[in-house]
Amino acid sequence: MMRIAEALDAFRPHRGDAIVVPGRGGRYWVEQTTRPDLDVPLGDPAMGGHAGFALGLALARPERKLVLFDSEGDILMSLGMLATIAEQAPANFYHFLLDNEVYATTGGQPVPNAKNIAYDRMALAAGYPRAHAFDEVADLARELPAILGRPGPVFVALKVYPEVENSPIGRRRRWQTRTRDQVLADLRGGLRLAKS
Amino acid sequence: MSDAAAVALSPETVLAQMKANGVTDVVWLPDSETNWLFLLMKAEKSLRLVGVSREGHACSIAAGLAAGGKKPLILIQNTGMMESGDSIRGWLLGLNVPVVMMVGYRGWTRHGVTTDTAATYTERFLMAFGINYYLVENDADATRITVAFEEAARTQRPVVVLVGDEYHGFNR
16 A cells, blocks of 8 residues: 555656646645646545546646546545546546545545455446556556556556544644635636636 | 427527537436437537536536636436535535536426426525526527526526426427
8 A cells, every 4th residue: 555645746756737636635735736726626525526527627628638636435426427537538637546445534434345346447347448556656656657658548546545534624734725716716827728 | 390399499499509608518418308409419519528427427527627618518407406416516606617507397387286396396406506597498588598608607606597398308
């Protein structure tokens, strides 16, 4: 297994000018990024939707890579999204999964059938042309250039340690440094888009 | 042409409204009333169709498309809209997405008496979420679709167009 921060740190040198949707890795990514204007750390607008949001953004901006750090709890809530992504097949879509086998933000309860799901094979079965799975960060770091050097969509399942939050939500450290409105406004600036 | 067809909302009219309002993507899940519209949309080169398997997915996808500068339309049925409650809250209202949702009004009747609870709760659902909506029954009402687009852009919020066609629908 690897820590989420380690996985993100392995990815960081290869980011280039990709748009990054850090999902539940957001609290670590905000401390690592050097291009916040191309990051979309939205927290958790509604569970299960990170992949859909990232797909929409990838379809809207095909000229840039879109890198998503999804979670297994979100994926399990929206398995049908894998079929939609595979059908649209955006070549700029890089779908990483942070699989800690638990609902970490609610105290660490296991997701259903936590230890027996092969998410990479699920993605392939849904129609993704390529999928990978890594337990060790060294293996991920070695393969990342090749993974990101080829067209998407690609699915990359990562086994990560559960970093459980067990304090009341109101007492947790707020990792967001910008409001969602600011994040989206900064993204429009980073992409040089006019306001809708 | 039957009298029913003469007063129905034609798919050509709906497509013309989409084009007139600059829709780039239709994120949708088909229902029993949209088959003919699907054929027209599929043939329209200016539209990208993004099919989903659950209506809530349409909300997050539309939010992403809008964030990237596109103008999506969501096309779903009222049953799926109700299923999508948390996604509407978080992805559309939470991110201030100026999107029009065309929602098939299953069970709708002009006289107000319906045995279909999908219709019973549709407008109550929209009121609970504070989402404004317009009813479109036939071609003469179609300009309300443009009104919805204009309102969504002005308010930076989702606006709903309820398609109340009593199952004459888009089928032919």
